[in-house]
Amino acid sequence: MDKNKQEPIVGAIEAGGTKFVCAVGSGPGEKLRERVQFPTGNDPDALMGKIVDWFENKQQQYGEFGAMGVASFGPVDLDKESPTYGYITSTPKPGWQNTDILGPLRKAFPGKAIGFDTDVNGAGFGEQRWGAAQGLEDFIYITVGTGIGGGGMARGRLLHGLVHPEMGHMGLPRVDGDAFEGNCPFHGRCWEGLCSGPAIERRAGKPAEDLSPDDPAWNVTIRYMAHALANLTCVLSPRKIIVGGSVRKAGQLGEDIFFEKMRSDFREIMADYIVSPALTDDGIQDFIVPPVLGDDAGICGAIAIAQSVWN
Amino acid sequence: MDKNKQEPIVGAIEAGGTKFVCAVGSGPGEKLRERVQFPTGNDPDALMGKIVDWFENKQQQYGEFGAMGVASFGPVDLDKESPTYGYITSTPKPGWQNTDILGPLRKAFPGKAIGFDTDVNGAGFGEQRWGAAQGLEDFIYITVGTGIGGGGMARGRLLHGLVHPEMGHMGLPRVDGDAFEGNCPFHGRCWEGLCSGPAIERRAGKPAEDLSPDDPAWNVTIRYMAHALANLTCVLSPRKIIVGGSVRKAGQLGEDIFFEKMRSDFREIMADYIVSPALTDDGIQDFIVPPVLGDDAGICGAIAIAQSVWN
Numbered sequence: 001m002d003k004n005k006q007e008p009i010v011g012a013i014e015a016g017g018t019k020f021v022c023a024v025g026s027g028p029g030e031k032l033r034e035r036v037q038f039p040t041g042n043d044p045d046a047l048m049g050k051i052v053d054w055f056e057n058k059q060q061q062y063g064e065f066g067a068m069g070v071a072s073f074g075p076v077d078l079d080k081e082s083p084t085y086g087y088i089t090s091t092p093k094p095g096w097q098n099t100d101i102l103g104p105l106r107k108a109f110p111g112k113a114i115g116f117d118t119d120v121n122g123a124g125f126g127e128q129r130w131g132a133a134q135g136l137e138d139f140i141y142i143t144v145g146t147g148i149g150g151g152g153m154a155r156g157r158l159l160h161g162l163v164h165p166e167m168g169h170m171g172l173p174r175v176d177g178d179a180f181e182g183n184c185p186f187h188g189r190c191w192e193g194l195c196s197g198p199a200i201e202r203r204a205g206k207p208a209e210d211l212s213p214d215d216p217a218w219n220v221t222i223r224y225m226a227h228a229l230a231n232l233t234c235v236l237s238p239r240k241i242i243v244g245g246s247v248r249k250a251g252q253l254g255e256d257i258f259f260e261k262m263r264s265d266f267r268e269i270m271a272d273y274i275v276s277p278a279l280t281d282d283g284i285q286d287f288i289v290p291p292v293l294g295d296d297a298g299i300c301g302a303i304a305i306a307q308s309v310w311n
Numbered sequence: 312m313d314k315n316k317q318e319p320i321v322g323a324i325e326a327g328g329t330k331f332v333c334a335v336g337s338g339p340g341e342k343l344r345e346r347v348q349f350p351t352g353n354d355p356d357a358l359m360g361k362i363v364d365w366f367e368n369k370q371q372q373y374g375e376f377g378a379m380g381v382a383s384f385g386p387v388d389l390d391k392e393s394p395t396y397g398y399i400t401s402t403p404k405p406g407w408q409n410t411d412i413l414g415p416l417r418k419a420f421p422g423k424a425i426g427f428d429t430d431v432n433g434a435g436f437g438e439q440r441w442g443a444a445q446g447l448e449d450f451i452y453i454t455v456g457t458g459i460g461g462g463g464m465a466r467g468r469l470l471h472g473l474v475h476p477e478m479g480h481m482g483l484p485r486v487d488g489d490a491f492e493g494n495c496p497f498h499g500r501c502w503e504g505l506c507s508g509p510a511i512e513r514r515a516g517k518p519a520e521d522l523s524p525d526d527p528a529w530n531v532t533i534r535y536m537a538h539a540l541a542n543l544t545c546v547l548s549p550r551k552i553i554v555g556g557s558v559r560k561a562g563q564l565g566e567d568i569f570f571e572k573m574r575s576d577f578r579e580i581m582a583d584y585i586v587s588p589a590l591t592d593d594g595i596q597d598f599i600v601p602p603v604l605g606d607d608a609g610i611c612g613a614i615a616i617a618q619s620v621w622n
Binding site for chain 1: 449465466467468470472473475477479480481482485497500543544546547549580583584585587590
């Protein structure tokens, strides 16, 4: 196997609701050779045109990519047999309903292998390749920001299924004394309706970054987070849960205290029912963790997706 | 491939908390050649001795089995690298803590391939091979009886992980007006603490089979079931959920009405957020279903487990 094969230069797109990040590279850090970002906007045709132009230009500079990878916001169609495979489907985002993401890339780069998956599966894949989940076949990656999404692997394969996981919309037990009715337009008090950035702001009357460390909204938010991670552990039995996204940085409270309290609440909720060294006071430190790749998890994930379809 | 290879006669054990079912066969119905059951009791050594004797006798009668399979109550250790692989581990069941199930079989049948998995993964595997989940790579099998457990497959592989799923212990939103505090000794109001047979009896003051069809306990129980199935759908995105176990037979209410109401509540809770033909009024009939193998799902699953390790 030649060196290019081991470290293939690929084209990668992290397609987010706010911005699309495009990159050329073979991994994180200095392997991420070049990147650019474009606002998502509400005109997919125009955006995809700009993206195609950028990659065509980069291929002239770096040589032809071995493959390309897309990690996209959703819902997306991951079913390769479906006529809308590679589409963003029923999103409420203006201009983006039923948008073909893969098509313009296939047309511009005929014959090239192009992988396509969800943003959270991508970020999880990146963490498995280079970050917090290395060597693990069963893990979950969640992002808690404007919304909440989750992906990951079961027995070494990215989670797909009927559509793909929508972990942010599961229901949770009410935390004692909490009267907030949640802000999910579909489900009210689902996980996303209780713990996303906008939910925290609605509950507290100000954005998370303006909350003092002793604001009671932190305790309630973290308690719900712990309930959600407990549910994920009961359903999927992951070996690790990686919590990414902006909320976990926890403003003035700080990421360390946020994680410490979330782990402690998680252990209290689980009540030692599932017996494993990973779930003890010591083990939990390495069971619920922030992403190692930080905010690069998504674009690195798109690189990992590309490399996985490299022929 | 010769015919024996296609339809291998195997030895199968469904290890339950009340009884162990042992069988010889190659599938459900008339392919299930012979079966016997033993009370689980509290003396695993004596029981495993009887089981070994029975299979030795059957091998004399049917010829040597190609493989054996065990689908066991848990928690069990599924990690092949672990020194306690094939054990029932931290169960509260008297006499059964840290009990080696696989060891006595390996000792009695040296060299034979013996598969080992959870009871619910087994039952799900059986349904995938011969029942409601044929051709599906992503599905969930749950059993609701004395306890609640769940298993199934993600992308064609049985769900394992850190330990294995313990779906019955996830937390659920409180149903409006419900004051019952649940009967799970670990978590109180987890799914099992709200919907298992003993939980229904505790809530209603009498066993489920004695409840009249208009007893409000049915509505509350079914609503919690629907919340749980919605959470499973958000986390795993299954193509089907098979609901087995005794509670789904629903006594005087009847299985058909139980499923009809559960599907309707599920659709209301999901609120059309996940868009798929499987989750429409029509599609849901085939998305939330009882097991096709009925009460034979478990032992057939043990046969499927055996066949999967057949060399």
